[in-house]
Amino acid sequence: MLIRSFVPAHITAFFVPRFNDDPLRAGSLGAGVNLSKGTTVFASVETGTLERHIHVAFNGEPVKKGEALITYSVAEELVPGGFLGEVEIWQYFDFPNGYGFGNSAGGALGTALSLSYAFGGTWLKAAQTAHRHEVLNKGGLGDVVAQLAGGIEVRVKAGGPGIGVVDNLFFEDYRVLVVPLGRLSTREVLDGDVVKAIEREGKLALESLLRDPRPERMMALARGFAENTGLLSGELLELARQLDRVLSNPSSMIMLGKGLFALVREKEIDNAKNLLADLDVPYDVAEVYDEKPKVGRWIGQ
Amino acid sequence: MLIRSFVPAHITAFFVPRFNDDPLRAGSLGAGVNLSKGTTVFASVETGTLERHIHVAFNGEPVKKGEALITYSVAEELVPGGFLGEVEIWQYFDFPNGYGFGNSAGGALGTALSLSYAFGGTWLKAAQTAHRHEVLNKGGLGDVVAQLAGGIEVRVKAGGPGIGVVDNLFFEDYRVLVVPLGRLSTREVLDGDVVKAIEREGKLALESLLRDPRPERMMALARGFAENTGLLSGELLELARQLDRVLSNPSSMIMLGKGLFALVREKEIDNAKNLLADLDVPYDVAEVYDEKPKVGRWIGQ
Numbered sequence: 001m002l003i004r005s006f007v008p009a010h011i012t013a014f015f016v017p018r019f020n021d022d023p024l025r026a027g028s029l030g031a032g033v034n035l036s037k038g039t040t041v042f043a044s045v046e047t048g049t050l051e052r053h054i055h056v057a058f059n060g061e062p063v064k065k066g067e068a069l070i071t072y073s074v075a076e077e078l079v080p081g082g083f084l085g086e087v088e089i090w091q092y093f094d095f096p097n098g099y100g101f102g103n104s105a106g107g108a109l110g111t112a113l114s115l116s117y118a119f120g121g122t123w124l125k126a127a128q129t130a131h132r133h134e135v136l137n138k139g140g141l142g143d144v145v146a147q148l149a150g151g152i153e154v155r156v157k158a159g160g161p162g163i164g165v166v167d168n169l170f171f172e173d174y175r176v177l178v179v180p181l182g183r184l185s186t187r188e189v190l191d192g193d194v195v196k197a198i199e200r201e202g203k204l205a206l207e208s209l210l211r212d213p214r215p216e217r218m219m220a221l222a223r224g225f226a227e228n229t230g231l232l233s234g235e236l237l238e239l240a241r242q243l244d245r246v247l248s249n250p251s252s253m254i255m256l257g258k259g260l261f262a263l264v265r266e267k268e269i270d271n272a273k274n275l276l277a278d279l280d281v282p283y284d285v286a287e288v289y290d291e292k293p294k295v296g297r298w299i300g301q
Numbered sequence: 302m303l304i305r306s307f308v309p310a311h312i313t314a315f316f317v318p319r320f321n322d323d324p325l326r327a328g329s330l331g332a333g334v335n336l337s338k339g340t341t342v343f344a345s346v347e348t349g350t351l352e353r354h355i356h357v358a359f360n361g362e363p364v365k366k367g368e369a370l371i372t373y374s375v376a377e378e379l380v381p382g383g384f385l386g387e388v389e390i391w392q393y394f395d396f397p398n399g400y401g402f403g404n405s406a407g408g409a410l411g412t413a414l415s416l417s418y419a420f421g422g423t424w425l426k427a428a429q430t431a432h433r434h435e436v437l438n439k440g441g442l443g444d445v446v447a448q449l450a451g452g453i454e455v456r457v458k459a460g461g462p463g464i465g466v467v468d469n470l471f472f473e474d475y476r477v478l479v480v481p482l483g484r485l486s487t488r489e490v491l492d493g494d495v496v497k498a499i500e501r502e503g504k505l506a507l508e509s510l511l512r513d514p515r516p517e518r519m520m521a522l523a524r525g526f527a528e529n530t531g532l533l534s535g536e537l538l539e540l541a542r543q544l545d546r547v548l549s550n551p552s553s554m555i556m557l558g559k560g561l562f563a564l565v566r567e568k569e570i571d572n573a574k575n576l577l578a579d580l581d582v583p584y585d586v587a588e589v590y591d592e593k594p595k596v597g598r599w600i601g602q
Contacts, residue, residue: 116471122514123469124457150593156425157463165463168424170417172598213423291592292451297473 001045003117004298005110008289009038009095010102010146011178012255013222016202017190018158023135024128027158028142029206031169031218032255033263034150035176036287037094039106042298043114047085054079056089058097058107070108073133078115078126087115095284098183100257105134105143113295124162131160138187151290152215154206171215171288174263177251177272179239179283182258189231189256197229215249215263222252236260239281246271302346304418305599306411309590310339310396311403311447312479313556314523317503318491319459324436325429328459329443330507332470332519333556334564335451336477337588338395340407343599344415348386355380357390359398359408371409374434379416379427388416396585399484401558406435406444414596425463432461439488452591453516455507472516472589475564478552478573480540480584483559490532490557498530516550516564523553537561540582547572 015030054075056068065072071089079087089111095101108130116126131144142164146153149166157165189195205221223240226232232240232253240260243251251262264272269285276283316331355376357369366373372390380388390412396402409431417427432445443465447454450467458466490496506522524541527533533541533554541561544552552563565573570586577584 120514121471122455123452123471124466125468151424154423162458162466162468165425167426167463170422170424170596213421295471 001118002298003043003045003114003295005041005113005293005295007039007041007106007110007147007293008034008036008150009106009286010034010143011100011176011261012142012146013218013252014202014205014225015142015255016199016206017141017195023132024160024163026135026141027145027155027160027164029155029158030142030202031152031154031206031209031222032146033152033176033261034147034289035101036289037284038101038289039094039103039110040092041107041110041114042090043111043118044088044090045085045118049085052079052081052083052085054087054089056091058091059093060090068107070104070133070137070139071111073137074108074111074129075115077129078112078119078121080119083119089114095178095180098185098257099180099259100184100254101180102140102143102147104139105130105147108134108139109144109147109293113293117295127161135160138190140186147293150292151288152218154209154213156210169213169215169218173265174215174288175266175269176286176288177262177264177269177283178254178286179260179276179281180254180257181236181281184256184258186256194229194231201225201228219249219252219263223250226253226255231255239279242275242279243272246275302419303599304344304346304415304596306342306414306594306596308340308342308407308411308448308594309335309337309451310407310587311335311444312401312477312562313443313447314519314553315503315506315526316443316556317459317500317507318442318496324433325461325464327436327442328446328456328461328465330456330459331443331503332453332455332507332510332523333447334453334477334562335448335590336402337590338585339402339590340395340404340411341393342408342411342415343391344412344419345389345391346386346419350386353380353382353384353386355388355390357392359392360394361391369408371405371434371438371440372412374438375409375412375430376416378430379413379420379422381420384420390415396479396481399486399558400481400560401485401555402481403441403444403448405440406431406448409435409440410445410448410594414594418596428462436461439491441487448594451593452589453519455510455514457511470514470516470519474566475516475589476567476570477587477589478563478565478570478584479555479587480561480577480582481555481558482537482582485557485559487557495530495532502526502529520550520553520564524551527554527556532556540580543576543580544573547576
């Protein structure tokens with residue numbers, strides 16, 4: 001049996017981490033956007049071997065437990081202890097790992113949905129399992145609930161699925177331009193001194209967004225958050241300013257990755273592409289993904 | 302400006318009403334299914350008149366306040382007091398009103414989403430407004446949150462949007478056969494003596510479903526609920542038994558309408574259609590709607 005899931009990439013615009021000893025109550029406040037590109041997970045389940053085996057591969061390459069701790073933890077929990085057979089989890093990412101696109105949560109949620117579909121369970125329990133292992137392994141705090149909500153989302157009450165509350169903004173005609181330049185460790189940032197500034201600026205940005213809940217406002221607040229926390233500076237800030245010259249809304253920093261994103265109108269895309277090509281920096285364009293993640297049996301196209 | 306929303310029809314399989322003086326905390330536990338047919342709402346917003354006017358039409362026919370209390374209440378709340386212009390809300394229903402397809406909630410939610418899109422707001426606030434007026438006017442308790450969740454849904458914590466928690470079952474290849482035969486007043490049932498039986502049987506069905514959360518189990522439990530509460534009896538029960546002979550899963554009663562529904566496999570549809578045509582009863586077939594409701598500017602097709 002082959003099960004396929006799709007979970008959108010999720011970019012955080014600004015956030016407030018909410019730590020809690022109970023991983024289901026840990027989460028984040030904040031806002032972000034889900035993309036039509038993201039993580040696709042194929043779970044192959046075959047019975048008939050003498051032992052219970054779980055294998056994980058990223059983009060076609062097998063990875064060991066230490067490199068895919070969250071996915072292995074989710075799978076260990078959802079594949080029944082008494083199952084005798086081979087479970088292979090093939091994860092394909094449209095964006096690089098560690099760049100702030102929620103790949104870790106996408107892999108966890110896609111794995112949880114696929115295995116729950118195969119072995120029994122519900123959406124909520126699968127999503128809670130993914131969130132719990134994300135939090136325990138410091139993969140992220142808010143990506144799973146954001147990816148479940150889709151669209152341009154605002155986390156108004158922190159927590160995992162069933163506890164956190166996610167709102168959505170109305171939007172029109174926007175596509176998402178992304179400039180992925182490199183990694184930034186969520187774990188290192190959340191363990192560092194900048195957390196206090198993040199909490200202060202994130203709270204202000206959220207309050208302000210809820211008073212005027214529009215995507216344009218979200219981007220302006222995201223940029224303020226990125227600069228005021230000091231996370232966006234130097235060459236990346238300079239690049240953001242160059243992008244701003246060809247866009248009607250401010251670009252901002254991908255939280256957390258070394259990269260930028262912007263909401264762009266159809267008619268602005270060519271100018272932005274030309275600028276980024278001139279500067280010789282990588283970029284991609286995606287739609288806003290405004291649906292639930294997908295899961296189903298895969299028969300082939 | 303013309304805004305279009307689509308909200309799926311929602312059929313309740315079994316339920317437990319949860320009354321509360323705070324309408325956002327009122328709601329229901331239970332399970333049900335969302336359909337690819339439902340309620341389409343066009344909101345036309347034109348400025349330039351000297352007064353603020355709100356008009357509502359059902360299936361092309363203007364309706365007065367008394368016949369569309371919930372929609373008018375939602376619109377009165379979401380169209381700014383100082384707005385000078387014409388707001389027309391055109392609601393089109395794929396199923397008849399009062400037959401248990403969640404039209405009332407579909408109209409309320411579609412109106413709230415369309416007007417919030419036009420005048421500002423968020424998904425959560427729009428959905429809460431729709432839920433609140435549904436509850437206050439006894440339109441229903443759980444339809445709005447169920448329609449927001451999509452798919453085959455299980456309400457595991459009662460309450461409106463942001464408070465209630467809705468889970469989803471995994472499913473495969475099912476379509477929904479509906480036999481809409483007539484009206485049943487939600488208000489009269491919820492005010493009657495049968496409520497105690499509904500609460501007892503609904504709670505048992507939910508607990509049982511969560512132990513074995515599969516759509517097939519939901520249908521068996523729905524049928525038990527419908528018969529044990531006495532809501533399904535007489536000719537309707539006889540018709541359900543006839544349907545069962547050509548289907549692999551039990552059919553059950555639409556809560557609350559005089560009608561039946563069933564999850565059917567592709568290969569079973571023809572037999573069911575032939576039987577219902579022979580019996581000369583109306584029927585329809587829809588897909589399970591597994592997305593979020595839709596809202597957006599309408600330019601025409």
